[in-house]
Amino acid sequence: MNQSENVCPLLKNPDSYNPDTIDLVNNVKERNYWLPCLENMVKKFVSKAGFLNPDYPEATEKAEVCFQKFHDLVGKATEDPNVLIPLSVRTLLEFNEDNLQDNNFKDAWYKQKESESAVALKEFKERIDFIDSIPEFEARWLEIVTGVLAGNVFDWGSTVVADILETSTNFGLSQAMGTIEKRPWFQDNLDSWIQRLKNEPYKLVVIFVDNAGVDFILGILPLVREFLKQDTKVILTANTSPALNDVTCQELKSYTDHAAGDCPVLAKSLSTSQLLTVENGQKGPCLDLTNLSPELCKLMTKADLIILEGMGRAVHTNLYAKFNVDSIKLAVLKNDWLAKSLGAQQFSVIFNYETAT
Template sequence: MEICPLLQEPEEYLPDTIDLRNNPKERDYWLPCLERMVRKFVDKASILNPHKPQAKEEAEHCFRIFQEMIKRLNNNPEIMNPLSIRTLLEFNEKTLRSNNFTDAWLVQKQKETKTAFREFSSRLKYIDNIDTFGVRWLELVKGLLAGNMFDWGAKAVTDLLETTGSFGLGDAMNTIQKRPWFIDDLDEWIETLQKKSYKKVVIFVDNAGVDFVLGVIPLAREFIKRDTDVILSANTFPALNDITIKELNCCLQEASLHCPVIKNAVDSKKLQGIENGQGGPCLDLSKLNSGLCDKMKNVDLVMLEGMGRAVHTNLKAKFNIDSVKLAVLKNEWLAQSLGAQQFSIIFEFKPAPTF
């Protein structure tokens, strides 16, 4: 594992936006919040894992382990260092994996991916019919942000998904914040895209299903059409409904059957999926897969997608190349702590520093 070579100040890098050890107010919110999230999985375990007769009992066992950790942390937050949303979520995922939940959300991910691919060709056709450069890139970014709504780790979203029988990409586009966004550097980024073509981009992706198939792949395809090499980096190990590297590469093969641009890019390695070495829904750029770090040395744009990778972690990270951080704020407490509202959007573009 290596530190990301794209960081502007690697020696100063800290992944976590919020330090729960030294912030009692945040700790008092997030510890019970995450405990409720883990508890909710118990009720869904049997449905998500129909091949496991003892799924609910095993999920209850995992919950008790997490609950005991929360109790200990309430008494003494010093026992976990660092103590953050990232480390607590990683603790939960490790507990699940070590108690027979190899990939707890696999069935749900497969279902959502299959459904998303039914719309894939029509989504590409719709984008290709947009002639205006800026309007097309706006549609691609909106699609990526709307796709990022499909996150089973956010209560506000799970409430929507569970109470609405047919919540799709169009519904998500109508749910997220209208422009101007809470942080809205999109126009500046589009102006940059009009002036130059990036040579190589790395995108740290988030969820399986609609997010990846209808959000990430169309965006990657547009880069490829501009002769940009694209690395899509996904988790090595399962976490919630985040896409894994194995699933990512399967999706690229499926997309290749629908789109010659994707097929040619995959065959020529202009489009590659590379694991990031992570096993949680956040992103620690100081512990990346060494093969990914090697491939990133000539990247000139980095994109971080999703609340876990761009807000809970890396919100303050600075890069020595152009960077884009984009996310939908799907937690009301987090949104308000930043001065925003639930479902507000962050689209932050930072050009490479000039020295």
């Protein structure tokens, strides 16, 4: 296959593009933090595997096999960082997803995603009605973006969030809104982006989505709906293969169809193809923009805005990526080490809007 078919056509410098933000090969301090951190995350799954995969009798045993493989890799990478090329948070997480697939975990977090998404879908109508009740343009968009950021807190790949979700029975979108940093955010040029929106709506926006449940249904879909109301065409794109509790392309379609039952704007846009859902070609929670699905690359050539959501896609990867069109990278920093390495705090917010360069 011609490699250019897989390269994001909106990338400014595809030849010099490096998806990975953190260098685990040359930076020993970062390597000594991230290897045990990710190993700990993989280990935690072992105790959850049976509960998350009740239809798979060997789940715990196979999860232990996956952990051992990861543990062995971490041991080797500590001695020689060139055992995995390149060694990065992205490739380590992809290695883990490959292990899960090889051990017959078709979608290890499927049950969790389904139950969280079912709850979120019940709250969707109330959420969009509340947004519609805000008459002022600026205030409405602020509420929508804050909702996307609060939704992004719901990430089982984050240890601190997993602890909150495991111990709290009523942690929802409004509680998450109270958890994230108050404005001004760590990186915050939202006001100038809202002004841009007010002056001239976008023609075509591509959104790389993150987690299932609250994140996608109560965060991203209201954002999509507001774009559609401005006559902007929207391409929603999600992972081809499962990774953690991230939305897959099949779920993307299913959740959007369900939400459309409560929302004429979504229903109409799906029927006219003003709203499209498409796979992105990825198999891990990070994002390599030179390895996308050819269909997505074809569809996004005319886009004038790209949105990367979440730590995996906008911070661990692509934090420094430049585009030929306007771009937004938005995420909540749910890892204390990562936040501090950027000069921020845990639950600090990145809303980084850059105009086309």
